Amino acid sequence: MAGAHGPSSDAADDEVTPETASTILPTESPTLVWVGLGAGLLAFEVGALATFLVAILSDTLAAASLPGVGFVEGIEAAARQLPTLLSRETVPNEGYWNGQRWVGTFLGLRPEVAWGIRVALVYLYALAVAGWAVLGYRLYRREYRAADWTPRDDVIDRFRNHGWGLFGLAVVFMFVVMAVFAPALGPTTVDKNMRNSYDNELTYWDAETDSVETILVGEANLASQSRGDGEERVGPMEYDDFGRFHPFGTLPTGRDLFTFIAVGSRISLVIGLLSVGLSVGVATSLALIGAYYKGRVDLGMVLVSDGVMAMPQLLLLIMLTTVLKDTWVAGLYSGAFLLALIFAFTGWTYMWRSLRGPALQVSERQWIDAAKSFGQRPRTIMRQHMLPYITGYLLIYGSMTLGGAIIAIAGLSFLGLGVSPPTPEWGRAVNLGQEYVDTGSWHISLIPGLLITLVVTGFNALGDGIRDAIDPRSDAAGSDADDGAAAGRGGGA
């Protein structure tokens, strides 16, 4: 093979365009350097990654009540010992003023600066990882792929010039980074600030007595509530009386809104990805099977999906969350898993409808007949010869459905359903703040509300961008229909 792709890479060397030039790592073995860079990036987060993976494992074992939980917990403890460079411990923002200077914060800086540095570092790190991935792709394109050009390259180029799509990508990137690094981003933690606020103490500078005092976090929260104007609020970018910095202000309970939102983004993303992943799985298999066998098989699927679509989604959600409340399924991840299942069950039909057309179209291509004629197995034909043609649509509709799912989850939490308190969820923040929107504590509802809008728009924009990149001729009429469907779905739930 090496000899075979020799000529094409030679050809690429002859014309060093700015683009290829930028991908050249100044070394003999770019791949090694690339792998080294990856390992270096990984080292920053090795502790967090190990803890995360082990935690998932132990949660699963515990949920299924399998043996070996104790053993895994041991590993979990060990994993926690691994260092994580971008953690709140390395760049702490929680400290107190002792009369002369800040104690306990990063380099003795003011908490807001320390926190800002940590957030900036996290996002820089995420950008570096993204850059590393792009570099890897270019390296592959230049060094390993036999062809100089494939149709997919055009798709990527078109996307790179699609402003709206790039905006969506940026929003989605910010959101995903927030979800992934949630524990490191918040000025405090859910455990300390919300779940076990009465088991944790906090040291602060008491201006009245001119001395350093300690207080339970729970009690400090009670004195930092946002319930109205003036003294009764801690707004965005303000400190409370205990020297704690609140980038987004506090909730009516006195808890930190930013921490709440950061952790809430994680649960939105997990439910969103899980439900979209499941719907994509079901919808893709059905679309491929239906398109391959056509006729009655396809007709049967139309009937089933019509049946599912005829069920009122919101009622079904309310009913199932209520009925299954006390079962073990509802216990998984504060009910998020159950929500994802219900979303997937009701959501695959929309996805399947959108995929059916493209799948039928591909099934008419002659290479499918050619593969059938030489006796390729149906499953292989579907996977190798049909699936690649609908993955683009999967990305488009997956992205749009994800936005819809996030709205739906927020809507349910707003109604007090779905994700159970105290696990943070954006919709609950909107709900908590709705009494105070006309007071000085407007931030409680407004900030999460704006973020939901922004993130959902971002996912839709990303979907639009991918669609235009895949099919530059897709017309406005088609996009209107798609947007209508996505909006209709969000509104429905």
Next chain:
Amino acid sequence: MSDEPLLSVRDLEVVFHTERERIHAVDGVTFEIREGQTVGLVGESGSGKSVTARSILGLVDEPGRIEGGEILYRGEDLTEDNWADHRGDIAIVFQDPTNSLNPVYTIGNQIEEALRIHQDLRGRAATDRAIELLEDVGIPDAPRRVDEYPHQLSGGMAQRAVIAMALACDPDLLVCDEPTTALDVTIQAQILDLLAELQAEQDLAILFITHDMGVIEDATDWVNVIYAGEVVERAPTEALFDHPAHPYTRALLESIPGRTDPDERLPTIEGEVPTPTGPATDCRFAPRCPEAFEDCRSVAPEHVSLDGDRSAACLLHDPARSDGGERQ
């Protein structure tokens, strides 16, 4: 050559069920192919020739269904769901090479896919064999081409690659559905030469499906003329060109000069091929036939044997119907 035909299609009926009606796309087609023979199936678009080809390969999709007749491959009826046993014995080459190759895989990948199934070759051995096959079909610089994607090949080269893919199954019969229609005239001739060569080397039987009488004349030994789902005339190629017996065949032959433009569809015959929705009660060519007479509108013509092995389904040759009963 043995006495038993390699492939024998008898009274094949393929019906497409739509909401309103049953369309008899193939309505009693009968013909045979012997080992190593090249047989043509010629007719306009819509005459049912492509559906016949797809039936032979078992590729008729819903809402179409084979509802009657048999397709005997070495005496075994394929319509009884025996295609799986003979996959690879019959291979097909489609009209549009760019559409027959999956653009996301290299040429080599796709040939190797067939090789894995039919010759149990994989890895290096499969790649080597794929390169050999590409060389066999006259693709220059095969070791490099094997790693190229379909869009990197010209139409003619792509069609050669498709033929190589078909050959990877080591077939006894190659069905070529309009194999040259999408290509330039000069390339057409090259592909026909290639097929003739392969046939001579590998003792391959070939079924040519085309609307182009020129291709039939160049490439086949025996012709079946198909019209509205039925074979209306069958004859050795030379005899057919010398003395066409059926008025439709004559009309087709008159259209040969038009073949320089591959897109042009038989401009000399007015009207279109009818779509049969029920059993024939007349001659389906009657509305377009310059020689039609009264009986043609009330009697469905049967095949009448003529000299040699040939036959034609036209009342002109039915002594009981037409005045003279002579061939022209």
